[in-house]
Amino acid sequence: MVQDMGLDKLIRDHPFFEGMDDEALELIAGCAANERFDAGQYVFREGQPADKFYMVRHGSVALEVRAPGRDSIVLQTCDDGDVMGWSWIVPPFRWKWDARATRLSRLVSFDAICLRGKLDADPALGYAMYKRFVRVIAERLAHARLQMIDLYGIGKE
Amino acid sequence: MNQMAALVDPMVPAPFRIERVKKELSDTFTLDLVPAERKRSISFLPGQFNMLYVFGVGEIPISISGDPGVGDKIVHTTRAVGNVTNAMWKMGVGQTIGVRGPFGTAWPVEEAEGSDVVIVTGGIGLAPLRPAIYQILANRQAYGNVCIMYGARTPEDILFRKELEKWRGQFDMQVDVTVDHATGRWGGKVGVVTKLIGRGGFDPHHTVAFVCGPEVMMRYAVDTLVERGVSEKDIHVSLERNMKCGIGFCGHCQLGGDFVCKDGPVFPFDAVADRFVIQEL
Numbered sequence: 001m002v003q004d005m006g007l008d009k010l011i012r013d014h015p016f017f018e019g020m021d022d023e024a025l026e027l028i029a030g031c032a033a034n035e036r037f038d039a040g041q042y043v044f045r046e047g048q049p050a051d052k053f054y055m056v057r058h059g060s061v062a063l064e065v066r067a068p069g070r071d072s073i074v075l076q077t078c079d080d081g082d083v084m085g086w087s088w089i090v091p092p093f094r095w096k097w098d099a100r101a102t103r104l105s106r107l108v109s110f111d112a113i114c115l116r117g118k119l120d121a122d123p124a125l126g127y128a129m130y131k132r133f134v135r136v137i138a139e140r141l142a143h144a145r146l147q148m149i150d151l152y153g154i155g156k157e
Numbered sequence: 158m159n160q161m162a163a164l165v166d167p168m169v170p171a172p173f174r175i176e177r178v179k180k181e182l183s184d185t186f187t188l189d190l191v192p193a194e195r196k197r198s199i200s201f202l203p204g205q206f207n208m209l210y211v212f213g214v215g216e217i218p219i220s221i222s223g224d225p226g227v228g229d230k231i232v233h234t235t236r237a238v239g240n241v242t243n244a245m246w247k248m249g250v251g252q253t254i255g256v257r258g259p260f261g262t263a264w265p266v267e268e269a270e271g272s273d274v275v276i277v278t279g280g281i282g283l284a285p286l287r288p289a290i291y292q293i294l295a296n297r298q299a300y301g302n303v304c305i306m307y308g309a310r311t312p313e314d315i316l317f318r319k320e321l322e323k324w325r326g327q328f329d330m331q332v333d334v335t336v337d338h339a340t341g342r343w344g345g346k347v348g349v350v351t352k353l354i355g356r357g358g359f360d361p362h363h364t365v366a367f368v369c370g371p372e373v374m375m376r377y378a379v380d381t382l383v384e385r386g387v388s389e390k391d392i393h394v395s396l397e398r399n400m401k402c403g404i405g406f407c408g409h410c411q412l413g414g415d416f417v418c419k420d421g422p423v424f425p426f427d428a429v430a431d432r433f434v435i436q437e438l
Contacts, residue, residue, distance in 0.1 A: 060346065062341065062347065064341055070340075071340035071341050071342055072340060072341035073338075073339075073340060073341075074338075074339045074340065074341060074343065074347045075347065076347050076348045077335075077345075077346045077347045077348060079346060079356070080356065081355075081356065100341070102344050103344070143348055143349045143351075143352060146337075146349045146351075146373070146374075146377065147337040147338070147348070147349060149373070150310065150337075151279065151280070151308075151310070151337065151349075151370075151371050151373060151374050152279055152280030152281075152308070152309060152310045152314065152337070152370070152371060152374075153310065
């Protein structure tokens with residue numbers, strides 16, 4: 001119970017959930033749990049069912065793509081405070097990448113099956129959550145575009 | 158201006174001898190230069206640049222990357238990307254380079270005393286900021302939190318890596334590094350440098366920010382700093398244009414109503430904000 005109360009506060013204080021009313025926060029917190037991953041441990045693997053999303057409390061998780069015969073390619077890292085994973089709201093609800101803790105990481109996970117049911121049943125809550133995820137997705141897209149353009153590449157004299 | 162300074166013609170390069178060449182990265186190097194003719198004291202302000210002349214090849218502006226507290230040599234870090242820098246890359250200890258300068262405006266390091274300082278930089282943009290970091294560290298107690306946020310293309314492209322590690326280990330500043338591309342062997346952060354700004358431990362209402370890097374990076378960095386609450390007047394950017402004379406005569410580096418060589422390269426962002434969005438400039 002103490003742990004649940006801690007989770008409730010963590011969720012309430014996180015910028016992602018800013019502006020959400022108490023009732024909505026309570027519903028969301030009901031689907032949340034604390035998880036711990038050691039360095040090198042996978043949080044999820046490509047192709048597995050996306051049955052959760054995560055909030056990084058402390059640590060660092062690399063989203064990466066495996067390629068045969070070469071080192072994995074890290075697309076980005078999710079660090080303290082980041083919200084990680086939106087495959088749980090996009091059919092067919094499967095992870096597109098691997099997520100590997102690069103050091104000891106403590107995450108809050110949100111059960112997608114539990115949440116999807118609540119969001120379907122309460123369109124206002126669903127809209128509030130989707131609005132927040134659109135912001136995360138837009139930010140990631142902007143960052144991915146900046147990473148693509150070889151910002152620090154050869155300039156001119 | 159003292160009598161000696163008045164006698165120096167800013168258009169005449171002074172011969173400097175290469176005292177040391179250090180390969181920093183696969184295409185980036187640092188030159189330590191000392192006066193070739195007679196020993197004299199060298200002074201500059203962090204953020205200023207010199208015009209370096211490779212005789213018979215050409216002259217280019219390069220920021221000073223050394224410690225302003227060291228007065229017997231001048232240090233430049235650059236990438237081999239064109240005719241002049243490629244010629245420099247091939248030069249060795251003992252050879253002579255022409256130096257004009259220092260020119261331009263400086264990072265407002267002393268004006269930032271009493272505030273938090275945020276340094277956002279990427280790629281070789283760390284070189285023109287290193288003198289400012291040295292000056293801040295030499296007077297560390299005069300500042301609040303000091304945060305360095307540095308982005309590079311890959312882990313192999315991190316400039317001054319040993320110094321970044323040393324600064325991080327000093328416990329009196331936050332040093333955060335991220336790269337755009339990496340393999341699973343890299344244990345650090347992957348993502349754009351602007352993402353670091355959101356997590357930086359500084360009070361945005363009492364912060365002075367120094368931003369230097371590719372202009373695209375600076376635009377997004379400034380946006381993110383402003384989103385966090387840093388005032389545009391407290392954000393300073395270093396701009397690059399086609400500097401030739403270094404003293405505002407020739408007009409090659411004109412940016413709207415300013416000459417980057419004389420009125421810059423360091424500008425308060427609010428003075429150039431309108432020009433940041435004009436593609437033709």
